[in-house]
Amino acid sequence: MKAHRSETGALYAIVPVNTLNASKARLAPSLDVAERRRLSTTMLLDVLWALRRVRRIHRITVVSADLSVRRIARLMGVHFLWEGRRRGLNKGVRLAMREALQRKASAALILPSDLPLITPWDINRFLTLSDSYPISLTPSKDGGGTNAMLLRPPGLIQPAFGKGSFRRHLSIARKKGFQPRVVKLRGIALDVDDPSDLRLLRKLSMRNHTGSFVRSLEE
Numbered sequence: 001m002k003a004h005r006s007e008t009g010a011l012y013a014i015v016p017v018n019t020l021n022a023s024k025a026r027l028a029p030s031l032d033v034a035e036r037r038r039l040s041t042t043m044l045l046d047v048l049w050a051l052r053r054v055r056r057i058h059r060i061t062v063v064s065a066d067l068s069v070r071r072i073a074r075l076m077g078v079h080f081l082w083e084g085r086r087r088g089l090n091k092g093v094r095l096a097m098r099e100a101l102q103r104k105a106s107a108a109l110i111l112p113s114d115l116p117l118i119t120p121w122d123i124n125r126f127l128t129l130s131d132s133y134p135i136s137l138t139p140s141k142d143g144g145g146t147n148a149m150l151l152r153p154p155g156l157i158q159p160a161f162g163k164g165s166f167r168r169h170l171s172i173a174r175k176k177g178f179q180p181r182v183v184k185l186r187g188i189a190l191d192v193d194d195p196s197d198l199r200l201l202r203k204l205s206m207r208n209h210t211g212s213f214v215r216s217l218e219e
Helices: 033-052 068-076 089-102 120-130 165-175 195-203 209-217
Strands: 010-017 057-064 079-082 105-110 135-139 146-151
Touching: 010 033, 010 089, 033 057, 033 068, 033 120, 033 209, 057 068, 057 089, 057 105, 068 079, 079 089, 089 105, 105 120, 120 135, 120 146, 135 165, 146 165, 195 209
Parallel strands: 010 057, 010 105, 057 079
Antiparallel strands: 105 146, 135 146
8 A cells, every 4th residue: 555644745636526426428429437437436446547557646536425435436546535515527626626735745747537548757858847836737639628737735726627727727727827837648648528539539549448449349
């Protein structure tokens, strides 16, 4: 199990997770509810696997209103933070950032749970290129969403995830006088939102939980 230290100067990772039965609704034309739930689970496992292998990260927190996600967090040896009544992505992230600040964390890395190509190398590269910057961002493949955000300290700006969030985060940061570092990485840029993303995954040779699941759909 990854050691979780509480100390000044620590980097905390935050992974917000939607309720699994409601996740990936835009994939309904291709996957039924059970399949979408399993896809969300496998991608979460891959994100957590990658995070646990990054030595610079002191603590990993999964925040969700879905108590079934707690079992996955425990399986992966990471911290689970229950939102209570579902508050939404940004409120969940703010809740986790407040906890990080209470524990004296100096920085927070926020990653979504649907990054099937992410590797420890991607995360380490993002962190290295983000050194000395108060805010760093990685846009999604279409440039609309935000697929990684590093805030130094946690809560430096309010999260504004959702459609068009990359430009919103840039705007919020600049209005506060910060010039964010933009880091473009393929392994972080690809998320899964619609059937075209799923078709792309089927063309890739992924040796992870998500890859195994996608291959099972073809059997």
